[in-house]
Amino acid sequence: MSENSKEIEKVCRKPKWKDCVSRESYEKSREEFKTLQIIVKRLIADLHREAPEKYPDNCTICHGDNGGVKGNENIIDGIVMCDYCHADRMK
Numbered sequence: 001m002s003e004n005s006k007e008i009e010k011v012c013r014k015p016k017w018k019d020c021v022s023r024e025s026y027e028k029s030r031e032e033f034k035t036l037q038i039i040v041k042r043l044i045a046d047l048h049r050e051a052p053e054k055y056p057d058n059c060t061i062c063h064g065d066n067g068g069v070k071g072n073e074n075i076i077d078g079i080v081m082c083d084y085c086h087a088d089r090m091k
């Protein structure tokens, strides 16, 4: 997972029942969390559309952490992976 995704995950942490003082605040936190997730997903989609070359590829092994180019993924043995993970596999 890339640093950005980690940050987003941290900020958008799913509310936990034990962190909330009441059922109402828990429900409210959950609603806010859902809204935030939708906003973040839209923002990420916008970024990908505007500058696809800067954002993670669809590698199912490193999820873009190795810096593979989006659209350049390979399907090896039925697994989508970037050039770097492919190279690792060939070692």
Ligand SMILES: [Zn+2]
Residues within 6 Å of the ligand: 059, 060, 061, 062, 063, 064, 065, 066, 068, 081, 082, 083, 084, 085, 086
């Ligand atoms: Zn990869």
